[in-house]
Amino acid sequence: MKDDFLVFDHVTKRFGALTAVDDVCLTVKRGEFFSLLGPSGCGKTTLLRMLGGFERPDSGRIYLEGRDITDLPPNQRRVHTVFQNYALFPTMTIWDNIAFSLKLAKKEKGEIEEKVNAILGMIQMSEHAWKYPNQLSGGQKQRVAIARALVDRPQVLLLDEPLAALDLKLRQHMLIELDAIHDQVGITFIYVTHDQGEAMSLSDRIAVVNKGRIEQLDVPAKIYEAPSSRFVASFIGDTNFFSGEIVSVEGDYCTIQPEGFPAISAYNDKNLKAGQRVDLSVRPEKIRVTLNPPLPEKGAGINVFPAKVKDIVYQGVYTKYWLQSGGMRVSALKPHSRFLLDQEAITWNDDAFVWWHPDDGYMVEAK
Amino acid sequence: MNGRKSSGKAEWLTTMPSLAWLALFFAVPSVIVLAFTFHGHTANGGVGEWSLSTWRELVDPDYPTIVWKTVRISFEVTFWSIILALPCAYAIARMPKRWRSVVAGAIMLPFWTSFVVRVFAWKTLLHPDGWLQACYLTWLKVCDWSFGWLPGFLQRFLVWTGFATAGHVDPSLATILDSETAVVLVSVYTFLPFAIMPIYTAAEKFDFSLLEAARDLGATNFYSFRKIFLPGVRQGVVSAVLMVFIPVIGSYVIPQMLGGTECILIGNKIFMRAMQNRNIPHASALATLMAVTVLVPMGAAMWWKRRQEARDRRKLDVRTNRLMTSGGAS
Numbered sequence A: 001m002k003d004d005f006l007v008f009d010h011v012t013k014r015f016g017a018l019t020a021v022d023d024v025c026l027t028v029k030r031g032e033f034f035s036l037l038g039p040s041g042c043g044k045t046t047l048l049r050m051l052g053g054f055e056r057p058d059s060g061r062i063y064l065e066g067r068d069i070t071d072l073p074p075n076q077r078r079v080h081t082v083f084q085n086y087a088l089f090p091t092m093t094i095w096d097n098i099a100f101s102l103k104l105a106k107k108e109k110g111e112i113e114e115k116v117n118a119i120l121g122m123i124q125m126s127e128h129a130w131k132y133p134n135q136l137s138g139g140q141k142q143r144v145a146i147a148r149a150l151v152d153r154p155q156v157l158l159l160d161e162p163l164a165a166l167d168l169k170l171r172q173h174m175l176i177e178l179d180a181i182h183d184q185v186g187i188t189f190i191y192v193t194h195d196q197g198e199a200m201s202l203s204d205r206i207a208v209v210n211k212g213r214i215e216q217l218d219v220p221a222k223i224y225e226a227p228s229s230r231f232v233a234s235f236i237g238d239t240n241f242f243s244g245e246i247v248s249v250e251g252d253y254c255t256i257q258p259e260g261f262p263a264i265s266a267y268n269d270k271n272l273k274a275g276q277r278v279d280l281s282v283r284p285e286k287i288r289v290t291l292n293p294p295l296p297e298k299g300a301g302i303n304v305f306p307a308k309v310k311d312i313v314y315q316g317v318y319t320k321y322w323l324q325s326g327g328m329r330v331s332a333l334k335p336h337s338r339f340l341l342d343q344e345a346i347t348w349n350d351d352a353f354v355w356w357h358p359d360d361g362y363m364v365e366a367k
Numbered sequence B: 001m002n003g004r005k006s007s008g009k010a011e012w013l014t015t016m017p018s019l020a021w022l023a024l025f026f027a028v029p030s031v032i033v034l035a036f037t038f039h040g041h042t043a044n045g046g047v048g049e050w051s052l053s054t055w056r057e058l059v060d061p062d063y064p065t066i067v068w069k070t071v072r073i074s075f076e077v078t079f080w081s082i083i084l085a086l087p088c089a090y091a092i093a094r095m096p097k098r099w100r101s102v103v104a105g106a107i108m109l110p111f112w113t114s115f116v117v118r119v120f121a122w123k124t125l126l127h128p129d130g131w132l133q134a135c136y137l138t139w140l141k142v143c144d145w146s147f148g149w150l151p152g153f154l155q156r157f158l159v160w161t162g163f164a165t166a167g168h169v170d171p172s173l174a175t176i177l178d179s180e181t182a183v184v185l186v187s188v189y190t191f192l193p194f195a196i197m198p199i200y201t202a203a204e205k206f207d208f209s210l211l212e213a214a215r216d217l218g219a220t221n222f223y224s225f226r227k228i229f230l231p232g233v234r235q236g237v238v239s240a241v242l243m244v245f246i247p248v249i250g251s252y253v254i255p256q257m258l259g260g261t262e263c264i265l266i267g268n269k270i271f272m273r274a275m276q277n278r279n280i281p282h283a284s285a286l287a288t289l290m291a292v293t294v295l296v297p298m299g300a301a302m303w304w305k306r307r308q309e310a311r312d313r314r315k316l317d318v319r320t321n322r323l324m325t326s327g328g329a330s
Helices: A044-052 A094-104 A109-122 A138-150 A168-185 A196-202 A220-225 A231-236 B002-036 B054-059 B061-095 B098-110 B115-125 B131-149 B152-162 B182-205 B209-216 B221-233 B232-248 B254-257 B266-278 B279-327
Strands: A005-014 A017-028 A033-038 A059-064 A081-082 A155-158 A190-195 A204-211 A214-216 A239-248 A253-258 A262-269 A279-283 A288-290 A305-314 A318-325 A328-335 A351-356 A360-366 B037-039 B046-048
Touching: A005 A044, A017 A044, A033 A044, A044 A155, A044 A239, A081 A138, A081 B209, A094 A109, A094 A138, A094 B152, A109 A138, A109 B037, A138 A155, A155 A288, A168 A196, A190 A196, A204 A220, A204 A231, A214 A220, A231 A239, A231 A279, A231 A360, A231 B221, A239 A328, A253 A279, A253 B037, A288 A305, A305 A328, A305 B232, A318 A351, A318 B115, A360 B054, B002 B182, B002 B279, B037 B279, B046 B279, B054 B279, B061 B182, B061 B221, B061 B232, B061 B266, B061 B279, B098 B182, B115 B182, B115 B221, B115 B254, B182 B232, B209 B221, B221 B232, B232 B279, B254 B266
Parallel strands: A033 A190, A033 A204, A081 A155, A155 A190
Antiparallel strands: A005 A017, A005 A059, A204 A214, A239 A253, A239 A279, A253 A262, A279 A360, A288 A351, A305 A318, A305 A351, A318 A328, B037 B046
């Protein structure tokens, strides 16, 4: 385990009565774009601060390239942080901000100039080199903060909600840039965020953190499609939960009887037995909404339920529906891959059908 | 621009009271003091006819020495006050919010006791049998010892400027009471709150995450304090320097009570001329002299600094232009 690039080995951190990080074990690979994703107060920032050297764990060790860095002060680890508020030095020019770590490392003047100019070119900020931070826009400050942390090629770059202070348009733009920068420098990025969209689009792997523990650690698609817990399923994207008891098992499939809803057929990948309780998660985009039931040739064994349309949110790319079916409020998402106006419109209080294939549900938790 | 124009009148109205106050209690008295210097004095302590006799009297070989001593002691007091105030202000600004006001209040607490009473209390503390006397002798020995290590030209410079005394001090004769050290010590004690407060105010607004960022990038604690914190609270330090330097320049109670024969400052001279000799024009002339001594170098320094800043700005603009015309980084 110590041979991995970056290792959290049973790390625990308490603040008074609160356990911010609870016995976390974690390994990160070299060059990976790794995200810590979770709601605010879940302990993800504490994990990052321990890695940066600003907090010391109460127990457990942290290894970087086989070396125990748990007790090293921040200035003795080659781990740099991009802070949420950028923390650019206001009394220094952009150039001096970026050159800060190189000057501290007592690099030669020519080398400093070469490196700073190169990274300024990379972030396309060369013409702003001799300005002060307060003369820059939010996105520019963000790029400078990243350049300042990357210029002396740290072993790991930590990003603490770096896009939280930017507006939506800029955030989307910076996402692409961050990805490009990561590809260019090949340094391990550890990215802390509460925004699942950012984490999903950037990361090689995501650790979903909740209450100081890692709920699931996997590639984005696995986290989304096969969440390991009810928390992960609901935190990452929208979902419909059907909680109930397995009443029968038929080969690879089983039948679940939820409370206040007709029996549902689901793929039994966990080999559960009849009588066990389970949460079935069905993502809205997996559920189809039509005014007529699906034709029989669409496949037997499909889950079809009558439902009444309650709410509609039209988004252009797709429409989101909320329907009342049995005792459940089901959300469904209908992408518009065909010219919408040629189709029969579904409107409020229509009697419609919701249906999905048993393979498209995922049983998250057996209790 | 428009909004600014319309608010001009209102702004003028709101600044009127303070402007009037300044005119009445600062500008007018200053002019009166200046006018007095061009008068003679009467035997009974009145202000005499218009004449230049007062300025002629001012050519006294003692005065340059005393003025320089006053400036030197003011520098020393300011220096030590800032050195002590910086870590204090830093520490207070980093305390939890609840504690900050408590400690800041504690710093202001001595002002509830009369200044003269506090200085008088120092007389007891500085008594030749007291422990501060022992500290003083050790301090003298340390100074003497380290002085010996300095290069010759620096030794001569320090003696010439009065920061050091030539030859060894006889410990049996050296007492901290009635010494220059006592004046500096008690002045620092008195004016330290005036140094802490402006720096603390600046430090409270300082973004301490910048220090974390500096540490993160490889800086030691001391380096980030020096390179990030100090420039960050520069405005506060500048006000602190003024808040200490200006009152010390004119102080006369502390040297009067604790300086003995060792330490007569310009404030004492002004006091003597005005209250004992009843020579108001002479006292006015000394006060004017003192003000000029301080204001001229200060004004020059400010002018130089502003010019330097403008020059720096131009330099950065030129660099930016050069970068843009050369088509970005290499």
